Amino acid sequence: xxxxxxxxxxxxxxxxxxxxxxxxxxxxxxxxxxxxxxxxxxxxxxxxxxxxxxxxxxxxxxxxxxxxxxxxxxxxxxxxxxxxxxxxxxxxxxxxxxxxxxxxxxxxxxxxxxxxxxxxxxxxxxxxxxxxxxxxxxxxxxxxxxxxxxxxxxxxxxxxxxxxxxxxxxxxxxxxxxxxxxxxxxxxxxxxxxxxxxxxxxxxxxxxxxxxxxxxxxxxxxxxxxxxxxxxxxxxxxxxxxxxxxxxxxxxxxxxxxxxxxxxxxxxxxxxxxxxxxxxxxxxxxxxxxxxxxxxxxxxxxxxxxxxxxxxxxxxxxxxxxxxxxxxxxxxxxxxxxxxxxxxxxxxxxxxxxxxxxxxxxxxxxxxxxxxxxxxxxxxxxxxxxxxxxxxxxxxxxxxxxxxxxxxxxxxxxxxxxxxxxxxxxxxxxxxxxxxxxxxxxxxxxxxxxxxxxxxxxxxxx
Amino acid sequence: xxxxxxxxxxxxxxxxxxxxxxxxxxxxxxxxxxxxxxxxxxxxxxxxxxxxxxxxxxxxxxxxxxxxxxxxxxxxxxxxxxxxxxxxxxxxxxxxxxxxxxxxxxxxxxxxxxxxxxxxxxxxxxxxxxxxxxxxxxxxxxxxxxxxxxxxxxxxxxxxxxxxxxxxxxxxxxxxxxxxxxxxxxxxxxxxxxxxxxxxxxxxxxxxxxxxxxxxxxxxxxxxxxxxxxxxxxxxxxxxxxxxxxxxxxxxxxxxxxxxxxxxxxxxxxxxxxxxxxxxxxxxxxxxxxxxxxxxxxxxxxxxxxxxxxxxxxxxxxxxxxxxxxxxxxxxxxxxxxxxxxxxxxxxxxxxxxxxxxxxxxxxxxxxxxxxxxxxxxxxxxxxxxxxxxxxxxxxxxxxxxxxxxxxxxxxxxxxxxxxxxxxxxxxxxxxxxxxxxxxxxxxxxxxxxxxxxxxxxxxxx
Numbered sequence: 001x002x003x004x005x006x007x008x009x010x011x012x013x014x015x016x017x018x019x020x021x022x023x024x025x026x027x028x029x030x031x032x033x034x035x036x037x038x039x040x041x042x043x044x045x046x047x048x049x050x051x052x053x054x055x056x057x058x059x060x061x062x063x064x065x066x067x068x069x070x071x072x073x074x075x076x077x078x079x080x081x082x083x084x085x086x087x088x089x090x091x092x093x094x095x096x097x098x099x100x101x102x103x104x105x106x107x108x109x110x111x112x113x114x115x116x117x118x119x120x121x122x123x124x125x126x127x128x129x130x131x132x133x134x135x136x137x138x139x140x141x142x143x144x145x146x147x148x149x150x151x152x153x154x155x156x157x158x159x160x161x162x163x164x165x166x167x168x169x170x171x172x173x174x175x176x177x178x179x180x181x182x183x184x185x186x187x188x189x190x191x192x193x194x195x196x197x198x199x200x201x202x203x204x205x206x207x208x209x210x211x212x213x214x215x216x217x218x219x220x221x222x223x224x225x226x227x228x229x230x231x232x233x234x235x236x237x238x239x240x241x242x243x244x245x246x247x248x249x250x251x252x253x254x255x256x257x258x259x260x261x262x263x264x265x266x267x268x269x270x271x272x273x274x275x276x277x278x279x280x281x282x283x284x285x286x287x288x289x290x291x292x293x294x295x296x297x298x299x300x301x302x303x304x305x306x307x308x309x310x311x312x313x314x315x316x317x318x319x320x321x322x323x324x325x326x327x328x329x330x331x332x333x334x335x336x337x338x339x340x341x342x343x344x345x346x347x348x349x350x351x352x353x354x355x356x357x358x359x360x361x362x363x364x365x366x367x368x369x370x371x372x373x374x375x376x377x378x379x380x381x382x383x384x385x386x387x388x389x390x391x392x393x394x395x396x397x398x399x400x401x402x403x404x405x406x407x408x409x410x411x412x413x414x415x416x417x418x419x420x421x422x423x424x425x426x427x428x429x430x431x432x433x434x435x436x437x438x439x440x441x442x443x444x445x446x447x448x449x450x451x452x453x454x455x456x457x458x459x460x461x462x
Numbered sequence: 463x464x465x466x467x468x469x470x471x472x473x474x475x476x477x478x479x480x481x482x483x484x485x486x487x488x489x490x491x492x493x494x495x496x497x498x499x500x501x502x503x504x505x506x507x508x509x510x511x512x513x514x515x516x517x518x519x520x521x522x523x524x525x526x527x528x529x530x531x532x533x534x535x536x537x538x539x540x541x542x543x544x545x546x547x548x549x550x551x552x553x554x555x556x557x558x559x560x561x562x563x564x565x566x567x568x569x570x571x572x573x574x575x576x577x578x579x580x581x582x583x584x585x586x587x588x589x590x591x592x593x594x595x596x597x598x599x600x601x602x603x604x605x606x607x608x609x610x611x612x613x614x615x616x617x618x619x620x621x622x623x624x625x626x627x628x629x630x631x632x633x634x635x636x637x638x639x640x641x642x643x644x645x646x647x648x649x650x651x652x653x654x655x656x657x658x659x660x661x662x663x664x665x666x667x668x669x670x671x672x673x674x675x676x677x678x679x680x681x682x683x684x685x686x687x688x689x690x691x692x693x694x695x696x697x698x699x700x701x702x703x704x705x706x707x708x709x710x711x712x713x714x715x716x717x718x719x720x721x722x723x724x725x726x727x728x729x730x731x732x733x734x735x736x737x738x739x740x741x742x743x744x745x746x747x748x749x750x751x752x753x754x755x756x757x758x759x760x761x762x763x764x765x766x767x768x769x770x771x772x773x774x775x776x777x778x779x780x781x782x783x784x785x786x787x788x789x790x791x792x793x794x795x796x797x798x799x800x801x802x803x804x805x806x807x808x809x810x811x812x813x814x815x816x817x818x819x820x821x822x823x824x825x826x827x828x829x830x831x832x833x834x835x836x837x838x839x840x841x842x843x844x845x846x847x848x849x850x851x852x853x854x855x856x857x858x859x860x861x862x863x864x865x866x867x868x869x870x871x872x873x874x875x876x877x878x879x880x881x882x883x884x885x886x887x888x889x890x891x892x893x894x895x896x897x898x899x900x901x902x903x904x905x906x907x908x909x910x911x912x913x914x915x916x917x918x919x920x921x922x923x924x
Contacts, residue, residue, distance in 0.1 A: 005513060005571045005791045008559050011506035013572055015579065016586070019502040035849050037826040037856030039874075040481040044473035044605050045507060045561075045591065046527075051467060065508075066530040068557055070595040074547050082544045085536050095530055097470050099507075109467045110475055117477065119873040121859055124478070129507065133532040143506050156859035158838055165846065280842045329467045364499040376620055380742045384627065387497050394499030397583055397618035411581040412501075 010134070010142030017361040024360060025174070025346050026127055029147050032169045036162060038125040038149045043106040045129075046097045053098075055105045055328065063133045065099040065142075066091060099131040103148045104325075104338070111152055112329040120153030120334075139344065150338025152325055157269060159337050160302045160321070161276040167306055167317055167339065168282040174346065175355045177309040178316070179285040183292035184270045185299045185320070187253065190263015191239060191290070194256065195232035204228070205293035208240065216240050239290055246274055249288045269301060285309070294318050304339060308349045316345045359413075366393040366416040366432075366452060367409045369402060375420050382418075382430070382445055389453045393418075409435060418448070472596070472604030479823040486822060487636070487808050488589055491609050494631045498624060500587040500611045505568040507591075508559045515560075517567045517790065525595045527561040527604075528553060561593040565610045566787075566800070573614055574791040582615030582796075601806065612800030614787055619731060621799050622764045622783065623738040629768055629779055629801065630744040636808065637817045639771040640778070641747040645754035646732045647761045647782070649715065652725015653701060653752070656718065657694035666690070667755035670702065678702050701752055708736050711750045731763060747771070756780050766801060770811045778807045821875075828855040828878040828894075828914060829871045831864060837882050844880075844892070844907055851915045855880075871897060880910070 007013060014022060033040070046067060053061055074082075076093045100106055103126045111118060127147045136142055149166065151159045164180060171178045188205060192198040203226045207219050219240060223233050238256055242249050250271055257263030274286060284306075292303050294315075301321035308316055319339030326334045350356055366386070368379040379395050386393050396405045409417050419431035430448050433440045443451065469475060476484060495502070508529060515523055536544075538555045562568055565588045573580060589609045598604055611628065613621045626642060633640045650667060654660040665688045669681050681702060685695050700718055704711050712733055719725030736748060746768075754765050756777075763783035770778055781801030788796045812818055828848070830841040841857050848855050858867045871879050881893040892910050895902045905913065 005575045006510060007506055007513075007571075007575070008508050008510055011508060013506070013576065014504040015576070016501035016503060019504060023502070034826075035852070035854045037854060039478035039825050040485070041478060042476040042481060044469055044475070045593070046470050046473060046605065048468060048470055051469075063532075065532070067561075068528040068530050068553070070525075070527070072549060074549055074552070079545075082547070083541075085544070087534060087536055090536070091530070099529075109469075113467045113469070114475065114477070119870055121870075123856070131507070143508065151859065154859040156832075156861075158832070158842075158857060158859045161842065162857065162859070165842075169849065276839060276842070279839055280846055363501050364496075370618075370620070377738060377741055380620070380623065380627075380738070384742055387631070390497070392497045392499060394585070395620060395624065397613065397616040397620045397624070399618075408581055408583075 008142070010136030010140075012141060012143070016363065020360045021347060021350070021356055022343065024356060025343055025350070026145075026147065028173050029170055029341055029343075030125070030127065032166055032173065033125040033149050035169070036123075036149075036166050038123045041107075041110060041124050041126055042128060043100070043103075043110055043126070045100055045131075047100055047106060047109070049092075049096055049098045051109050051329075052101060052105060056101055060101060064101055065131045065133055066095040067097040067099070069094055069096060100128070101132060102130050103128060103146045103340070104150070107148070107150060107152075108326045108336075109329055111334070112326050112331045115331060121151050121159075122153055123149070123151045125149040139348070141344070145343045147341040147343055148338055150336050152336040153334050155335050157272045157276070157302075160273045160304075161280070163304070163319065163337065163339050164273070164277045164284075164286075165280065165282065167304075168284045170317075170341065171306070172283050174350065176316075176346070176349055176353070177284075179287055179307050179309055181287050181289040181292050181305045181307065182270060182274065183289055183303040184266035185301055185303060186262045186266025187257065187270065187290060188266075188293060190257040190260035190266055191236070193260045193263065195228075195235045197228055197232050200226065200228055202293075204236070205291060208236075208291035209293065211240055211291065242288075242290060246286065246288045249290075250274075253290070266301075273302060294320065298322055300324075300335075302337065311349045311352050313345055313349060315342070316349060317341050359415075361413050362415065363412045364392040364394050364414055366391065366418055367405070367412075367414045368393065368395045368418045368420065369405050370396040370399045371419075371421045372399045375422070375425055378425060379418070379420050382420075382448070385445075385449055386452060389449065391452050416452070470604070472598030472602075474603060474605070478825065482822045483809060483812070483818055484805065486818060487805055487812070488607075488609065490635050491632055491803055491805075492587070492589065494628055494635065495587040495611050497631070498585075498611075498628050500585045503569075503572060503586050503588055504590060505562070505565075505572055505588070507562055507593075509562055509568055509571070511554075511558055511560045513571050513791075514563060514567060518563055522563060526563055527593045527595055528557040529559040529561070531556055531558060562590070563594060564592050565590060565608045565802070566612070569610070569612060569614075570788045570798075571791055573796070574788050574793045577793060583613050583621075584615055585611070585613045587611040601810070603806070607805045609803040609805055610800055611802075612798050614798040615796050617797050619734045619738070619764075622735045622766075623742070625766070625781065625799065625801050626735070626739045626746075626748075627742065627744065629766075630746045632779075632803065633768070634745050636812065638778075638808070638811055638815070639746075641749050641769050641771055643749050643751040643754050643767045643769065644732060644736065645751055645765040646728035647763055647765060648724045648728025649719065649732065649752060650728075650755060652719040652722035652728055653698070655722045655725065657690075657697045659690055659694050662688065662690060664755075666698070667753060670698075670753035671755065673702055673753065704750075704752060708748065708750045711752075712736075715752070728763075735764060756782065760784055762786075764799065773811045773814050775807055775811060777804070778811060779803050821877075823875050824877065825874045826854040826856050826876055828853065828880055829867070829874075829876045830855065830857045830880045830882065831867050832858040832861045833881075833883045834861045837884070837887055840887060841880070841882050844882075844910070847907075847911055848914060851911065853911075853914050878914070 052064055073094045077090055081089050129143050129145050131143050192201040207222045211219050253267050292305055299320035300323040303320040305315045306317035317339055321337040323335045325336035370376045383393050415435055417433045424431055429442050432443055432448055514526055535556045539552055543551050591605050591607050593605050654663040669684045673681050715729050754767055761782035762785040765782040767777045768779035779801055783799040785797045787798035832838045845855050877897050879895045886893055891904050894905055894910055
């Protein structure tokens with residue numbers, strides 16, 4: 001009967017302390033999303049496979065978790081398909097739903113499906129888990145949360161500026177110093193155009209991306225190894241050593257890309273965005289980085305990536321503009337721009353820098369020790385009043401040894417313990433103990449309620 | 463290419479307005495859970511099928527959503543199994559994970575798996591979706607949220623009393639008038655014992671449950687139809703017309719069940735719980751109802767069910783005590799007691815009684831009209847300051863016709879619109895319009911920030 005309990009690999013339980021930390025992150029992000037006018041939606045965990053398949057490349061199709069049809073799931077599979085063991089054919093017969101792989105495709109599906117009820121531009125945020133049948137490894141899970149904010153239905157670069165402000169706002173509140181890296185897909189297209197190798201854009205950006213790690217010479221070797229002409233490499237050279245202020249970089253880019261219309265358009269966009277953001281003011285560092293190419297086949301304009309300055313970790317936020325977000329679902333011509341916060345990495349950054357607010361793992365403010373039925377009922381009356389005043393508290397449910405009850409308070413980091421024993425009951429007093437300092441006070445009911453409500457008001461954390 | 467977008471039957475998208483209402487419910491429940499010392503956990507959407515199977519009866523096993531193994535999922539299926547089309551055998555070979563069916567089994571699994579890190583008694587709450595491959599119908603979905611609070615590791619009836627207080631607290635805040643119905647499984651066992659038909663407990667409670675609808679005579683007929691003896695029916699008669707105050711009902715029960723030890727134990731428990739709850743004080747009506755038998759094969763002590771007084775709808779909260787919660791996972795002897803709030807039904811009740819707070823569908827407090835780049839950048843500077851003061855606001859991203867921007871504000875129920883056009887820009891003023899009253903003010907930047915921060919402070923809803 002006894003099953004040794006475990007959870008599927010790549011998935012996690014979250015304990016109360018972990019939840020407190022995660023909620024702190026999600027709540028901070030949500031507050032900023034709302035402050036900026038993004039409105040929350042949620043979509044189902046399961047989508048039709050017809051919605052999901054073909055949207056994430058071959059690899060993505062493979063990594064989708066597929067749900068077995070209910071009932072007699074074999075009824076649509078022919079004998080010959082079974083005999084052939086044709087996995088691909090059989091899957092399409094026995095499964096028509098899959099788990100959400102990201103939040104962008106469901107969002108696009110939502111917009112098209114609800115097009116008549118949505119006012120454009122539509123600024124939505126969405127914080128939900130996604131599932132990928134990836135090989136689990138350190139920091140990579142099969143179930144993880146995405147926190148996305150997107151605007152659909154507006155081409156204005158003010159959307160980009162607002163998203164940068166949003167990033168600035170979130171990391172300011174979390175206390176994480178960040179660098180926001182910016183690029184524009186049109187600049188990458190311009191580069192490919194200028195060097196006459198448009199089809200080798202991926203190889204070029206991958207190589208540029210390695211400059212910091214391996215140096216210009218090795219990058220040049222790598223480009224040669226990929227059959228990129230000497231002439232093209234020569235033209236690329238100034239890009240490989242693009243340095244200095246953003247303004248200087250933009251000037252250099254203008255010189256290099258002056259013959260590419262699309263490249264110049266990209267520079268103009270990037271300039272509008274960085275100048276606008278600078279004008280409004282921000283705490284984050286902003287760095288133009290022409291090697292930034294996240295989701296190359298997806299973004300069409302601005303590309304955004306955020307790195308923590310004080311921790312070695314991958315990007316903690318990313319995003320960009322993608323034209324024609326909803327085209328695949330039959331609604332062409334809608335441009336979108338959005339960002340996604342990586343909650344799991346932010347969690348690690350806050351842990352490493354010890355940036356969580358104090359008391360985050362505190363459960364209630366006060367535990368009432370249980371000395372038996374009469375005392376406990378008296379306690380519950382006081383507890384009721386405290387709760388009406390917003391003070392979280394609880395009665396230890398069993399009248400067991402004092403030591404056990406105190407160690408419960410300890411392990412749950414409960415800062416105060418209230419004792420109403422026989423004496424206190426007859427005197428009409430309460431013995432209140434501060435678990436940090438060890439101080440004790442003998443108080444009347446009213447005094448204690450006032451005392452604890454003041455504390456609750458000050459710490460503002462109840 | 464264009465796929466007509468849809469979602470799987472029985473699942474739902476939630477729009478921003480629906481999300482605002484749902485968040486209001488979840489936040490209210492969560493606040494109470496925390497106020498009472500329940501601590502949040504989350505478990506993965508996917509559990510191993512070995513964890514889930516056999517826990518919800520045959521019907522439940524059938525209704526579990528099963529996830530196809532990734533990769534070559536057919537590799538462990540033999541040719542003969544394929545040829546036989548043996549669904550049950552094949553399922554166990556091609557699927558080893560399923561979607562969470564409720565929150566109780568994952569909680570029990572969590573407790574056993576993390577037994578060394580948990581301090582008992584463990585008061586946990588959990589608010590997550592669950593999935594059931596039920597036939598969808600009005601009010602029944604294949605994906606829905608459960609909001610559970612449970613205590614594990616304490617036999618004390620103070621847990622029951624606190625859970626009743628918690629129910630009282632939540633519905634007081636939501637403004638829903640409720641009746642809390644109470645029973646005890648031991649009383650039901652006592653009844654079966656007294657009438658000498660212990661194995662017919664289910665039939666008896668099903669029949670008792672129908673008294674209000676069909677009357678005593680028809681219930682008696684039904685009992686006869688189920689081969690329950692005349693003598694037993696005679697003994698049941700006083701139970702079928704149990705009326706009056708809870709105290710009176712308890713007295714009658716004591717008389718009827720005096721020969722049943724377990725029955726008397728149940729009465730004693732019920733009395734302790736109702737008297738304790740009355741002593742502390744509550745707003746909800748409390749009604750002892752011996753026909754209450756939810757989850758008969760599951761609960762072992764107190765049984766709780768909550769009905770809304772002003773709306774015809776099923777139970778909106780339910781729960782009870784179940785001994786040996788974790789036994790099936792190899793950790794015997796732990797008793798649990800808990801309740802579950804039905805968010806979907808509460809949503810309907812609040813809608814029908816129109817009890818949502820005003821402004822719940824409001825997105826931001828203020829929209830800045832966009833008159834072009836210079837004006838928009840000026841607006842963004844003011845917006846930044848407003849946001850720093852906690853006022854949610856946004857710039858319309860495109861400089862399109864005024865009418866279009868105003869109708870955006872209208873459809874999103876934005877209460878204020880700020881206009882900074884050429885004149886205002888040169889004067890250093892802002893034209894602020896109240897969208898409800900139509901009033902307009904010409905204000906300086908500082909005046910507007912003060913004005914809106916005051917409003918934000920008052921409404922407390924930003």
